[in-house]
Amino acid sequence: xxxxxxxxxxxxxxxxxxxxLAYVLVAPPLLLMVLLIFIPALQSIVRxxxxxxxxxxxxxxxxxxxxxxxxxxxxNLVFTFQIVFLTLIIIFxxxxxxxxxxxxxxxxxxxxxxxLVLFPLFVPGIILCxxxxxxxxxxxxxxxxxxxxxxxxxRTPYLKPDAIIIGLVWESIPFxxxxxxxxxxxxxxxxxxxxRDVGAGDWTIFRRIILPLITRPVLIAFxxxxxxxxxxxxxxxxxxPAAPQMMGVFMQQTFGQYRRPDDAETQAVITFLICSLVGLxxxxxxxxxxxxxxxx
Amino acid sequence: MRNLRIxxxxxxxxxxxxxxxxxxxxxxxxxxxxxxxxxxxxxxxxIIPGFEAAHPEYxxxxxxxxxxxxxxxxxxxxxxAALETGDDPQVDYFxxxxxxxxxxWVDAGLFLEIxxxxxxxxxxxxxxxxxxxxxxxxxxxxxLLAYDSEFVAEDEVPTTYAELIEWINAHxxxxxxxxxxxxxxxxxxxxxxxxxxxxxxxxxxxPGEFEAELVDQFPKAWELxxxxxxxxxxxxxxxxxxxxxxELFANGSVHMITAWSDQALQAMNNGLxxxxxxxxxxxxxxxxxxxxxSAIPSNAGNVEGALAxxxxxxxxEVQEAVVESIGxxxxxxxxGLPAELQTQFSDVITETVPTWPGGDYxxxxxxxxxxxxxxxxxxxxx
Numbered sequence: 102x103x104x105x106x107x108x109x110x111x112x113x114x115x116x117x118x119x120x121x122l123a124y125v126l127v128a129p130p131l132l133l134m135v136l137l138i139f140i141p142a143l144q145s146i147v148r149x150x151x152x153x154x155x156x157x158x159x160x161x162x163x164x165x166x167x168x169x170x171x172x173x174x175x176x177n178l179v180f181t182f183q184i185v186f187l188t189l190i191i192i193f194x195x196x197x198x199x200x201x202x203x204x205x206x207x208x209x210x211x212x213x214x215x216x217l218v219l220f221p222l223f224v225p226g227i228i229l230c231x232x233x234x235x236x237x238x239x240x241x242x243x244x245x246x247x248x249x250x251x252x253x254x255x256r257t258p259y260l261k262p263d264a265i266i267i268g269l270v271w272e273s274i275p276f277x278x279x280x281x282x283x284x285x286x287x288x289x290x291x292x293x294x295x296x297r298d299v300g301a302g303d304w305t306i307f308r309r310i311i312l313p314l315i316t317r318p319v320l321i322a323f324x325x326x327x328x329x330x331x332x333x334x335x336x337x338x339x340x341x342p343a344a345p346q347m348m349g350v351f352m353q354q355t356f357g358q359y360r361r362p363d364d365a366e367t368q369a370v371i372t373f374l375i376c377s378l379v380g381l382x383x384x385x386x387x388x389x390x391x392x393x394x395x396x397x
Numbered sequence: 398m399r400n401l402r403i404x405x406x407x408x409x410x411x412x413x414x415x416x417x418x419x420x421x422x423x424x425x426x427x428x429x430x431x432x433x434x435x436x437x438x439x440x441x442x443x444i445i446p447g448f449e450a451a452h453p454e455y456x457x458x459x460x461x462x463x464x465x466x467x468x469x470x471x472x473x474x475x476x477x478a479a480l481e482t483g484d485d486p487q488v489d490y491f492x493x494x495x496x497x498x499x500x501x502w503v504d505a506g507l508f509l510e511i512x513x514x515x516x517x518x519x520x521x522x523x524x525x526x527x528x529x530x531x532x533x534x535x536x537x538x539x540x541l542l543a544y545d546s547e548f549v550a551e552d553e554v555p556t557t558y559a560e561l562i563e564w565i566n567a568h569x570x571x572x573x574x575x576x577x578x579x580x581x582x583x584x585x586x587x588x589x590x591x592x593x594x595x596x597x598x599x600x601x602x603x604p605g606e607f608e609a610e611l612v613d614q615f616p617k618a619w620e621l622x623x624x625x626x627x628x629x630x631x632x633x634x635x636x637x638x639x640x641x642x643x644e645l646f647a648n649g650s651v652h653m654i655t656a657w658s659d660q661a662l663q664a665m666n667n668g669l670x671x672x673x674x675x676x677x678x679x680x681x682x683x684x685x686x687x688x689x690x691s692a693i694p695s696n697a698g699n700v701e702g703a704l705a706x707x708x709x710x711x712x713x714e715v716q717e718a719v720v721e722s723i724g725x726x727x728x729x730x731x732x733g734l735p736a737e738l739q740t741q742f743s744d745v746i747t748e749t750v751p752t753w754p755g756g757d758y759x760x761x762x763x764x765x766x767x768x769x770x771x772x773x774x775x776x777x778x779x
Contacts, residue, residue: 173768234641239631239650260634343576343635343771358578359764360757 142373149367164367173344174368180345184262184337185330188269192277192326193319195270200281201311222275230339233268234259260342268336273329277322284318285311317386324383328376348372426702428459430492431468432689435663437461439723440492448709455702469494476694477507485698490706493689496531509695515704518711521729525750532690535710536719537726538659539678539686540585541745547673548652557681558593564653565625571652573630573645576771578763580639582655585684587766588753590618597682599751607757615761619769626770635771646670655684658745662724677744686750688728726750 152161168174203215221229236242238259247255258264288311296306334349341347346354348368356365430437437459445457462468469491476486496508508531513520519533526534542561544554548571555561565572575583592599594617601611626633630651636642639660646654647670656676664670678684691710693703709715716727717734720742731739731746739746753759 173772176772234644238648239645240648257631260631260636339637339641343637344767345772354578354763354767358760360760 142370145366145373146370149363149370164363165371168364168367168371174351176345177348177351178371180262181331181347184265184269184347185327188266188273188330189323189326191266191270192273193322196274196277196281196322199274200278200285201307203278203282204285218278219275221271226272226335227339229268229271230336233264233271233340237264237267259340262341264340265337265347268340269330269333272336273326277326280318280322280325281315284315288314317390320386321383324379324386327379328383331376331379332372424454424699424702425456425458426489426699426706427487428457428490428492428706429462429469429472429488430459431461431463431465432493433463435659435723436492436689437463439718443718443722444710444715447714448706451709452702452705455699455705457706470498473499473502473507473694476696477501477505480505480507480694480696483696486694486696487698488694489697489699489703491692491694494692496529496690496692507694507696508692509697509700511693511707516707516711518708518729521711521733523728523730523748525748526688526690526728528688528690531692533692533707533711534688534690534728535715536723537686537688537728537750538657538724539726539745539747539750540582540655540684541658541661541676541678542653542684543646543656543661543670543674543676544653545646545649545671545673546675547671554675554677556677556679558589558679559681561679562621562625566628568652569628570630570632572625572628572654573634573636573642573651574655575636575638575642577766579637580642581685582639582642582657582660583635584753584762585686586655587618587622587762587770589679589682589684590621591615591762592682592751594618594621599682599685599753602754602758604754604756606754612758612761615765616769619765622766622770633771643670646674658686658726659724662720666721666724675744676742678747683747683749683751685753686726687752688726688750 149164150160150162151158152163199214199218203211203218206214224232234241237257238244239257241257241259244255244257247253258267292310293306296310301309332349333347334353337347338350338353341350348371352365352368352372355361355368428440430440440459445459448457449455462472465471467474472486472488473491473494476488479486497503502508509515510530511519511533512530516533522528522534526532526537528534542555553564555564574586577584577587591614595601595611595614601608629635630645636645639657642654643656643660643664645651646656647664649671658676661670661674661676665674691707693700693707697703711729713729713733716729717738719725719727720734720738727734731742753762
């Protein structure tokens with residue numbers, strides 16, 4: 102890319118060379134993507150849409166009809182959406198104040214909070230799950246502490262949907278805060294100070310300046326978290342109920358335990374299509390940022 | 398120049414002959430295992446030192462191939478190739494292997510038949526191990542009930558599956574088993590329900606076969622397990638593994654569980670379970686279990702040593718260690734063990750060890766359980 106920009110436009114050859122070099126550089130990842138993701142995904146989609154009728158293959162939606170007619174598949178899909186949206190809402194409720202605090206606060210406490218916020222990045226999912234089982238479970242740490250204070254009606258979220266949400270929120274905090282803080286840092290202090298000079302209050306500054314300027318980081322955090330949560334496996338499998346299941350667990354189950362690879366493929370394609378819609382949102386958000394930056 | 402070449406070739410031949418002669422007389426016994434750490438540790442720390450003390454003429458070389466390719470099966474493949482070429486397979490003893498899991502092994506007579514002539518102690522092995530002539534069953538494990546005697550009165554302890562179901566419903570939230578695909582202890586609870594509704598005859602389920610008529614009766618098992626769904630821990634919460642179930646029992650969240658004998662005994666020995674923990678087995682038809690079978694390749698370079706080792710692992714000394722060190726079940730009759738050990742485990746001793754065939758039956762079992770018991774969606778509402 103650099104060659105492309107710095108080479109003098111006078112020589113057509115060197116421009117060509119730059120372009121070729123750029124393509125050669127992006128070729129390996131592109132090739133990997135095409136070979137390992139796009140082609141298999143396309144094959145899967147085609148396979149789920151074909152049926153074998155007396156040796157002849159024909160087009161059919163029958164696999165999808167079967168999926169959406171099966172109350173268990175549908176309840177798992179609905180359950181996945183519920184978990185994803187609830188988790189996302191809680192992530193933003195938790196992470197917004199944290200990000201704003203980390204953007205504007207300085208000093209030792211802020212540094213400590215910063216480290217705490219990043220801490221989940223270094224904890225593997227499976228360790229987190231067992232820690233949460235010990236912490237949230239019946240007669241776990243939380244239960245014991247509460248009973249010291251006389252609270253005895255504690256009902257554990259372990260093996261219930263709530264535990265999945267707790268685990269996923271905990272896992273998503275560092276990434277979300279990082280993205281939001283990065284977005285907030287792009288808002289210059291002078292902008293806020295000048296608004297304050299003309300008499301804007303904190304709320305007005307947040308609503309009229311900060312919020313519009315961080316829509317993009319919010320969209321990025323939303324879409325990447327959505328993708329991660331929708332396809333999550335370890336947390337829902339270890340902390341969640343046996344039924345309903347999130348799609349990741351359901352797919353593995355159908356493939357490995359029920360030995361029905363065809364149905365697992367249909368579930369995978371449905372998941373893939375949902376996630377690619379959100380992926381598109383992400384790509385558009387990032388692309389519009391690029392275009393805007395180039396215009397500037 | 399030419400002379401030199403001839404001399405060097407002769408020397409090389411001599412070395413080769415020398416090495417193979419040395420192998421004929423070698424004293425090493427090459428043992429291979431792909432079992433879990435608790436088993437390989439036990440071999441390293443208990444069995445091998447004990448055997449070498451009893452047989453100073455041998456030197457046991459243990460190689461752990463756990464997680465390496467196909468494990469012991471790969472080495473059996475190597476032994477088969479060596480059998481065809483007449484070479485030393487460099488394997489004398491498989492700690493566990495399914496001798497009939499590959500057709501070629503059986504056809505070629507890869508494994509040595511074990512009789513009272515070559516391994517005298519094989520005579521003490523119990524019927525329940527159901528061994529093939531080439532198999533040396535030497536340790537077992539079975540699912541059983543673990544309960545906390547502080548909360549479960551002695552006269553309340555279920556002795557049949559029907560009583561267990563009754564007990565669970567009478568004590569909501571005090572019993573738990575794991576999802577059947579996430580650990581054998583939960584699977585045993587489910588397969589036992591299937592045995593219950595198909596006439597308590599596990600022999601109906603033949604591995605590798607699939608009788609649709611039997612599977613048609615599974616819904617009765619779902620009904621039975623569905624009847625206790627609400628009474629399971631936290632109104633029907635099923636953990637995802639043997640260990641989480643043991644943990645719920647250990648911290649007192651529940652007072653009765655299904656558990657693997659070896660995992661429960663080991664946890665008890667390590668003081669992880671309540672001191673009042675007791676184990677019991679159903680008397681009408683026990684939960685499923687199984688044995689680990691060793692085998693010796695017929696072309697082993699040190700057959701004599703391997704046979705001596707086989708005889709040693711079946712000695713009362715090692716069989717006692719099976720119970721005490723790894724919490725397993727002995728392969729010989731409990732009567733051959735110290736009286737003290739017998740009384741300690743009198744409640745769990747059983748002569749029958751039913752097995753579940755898995756395969757297509759397993760898939761039908763797991764899917765049926767998830768779709769009918771765990772979801773608790775009324776099938777009529779489909």
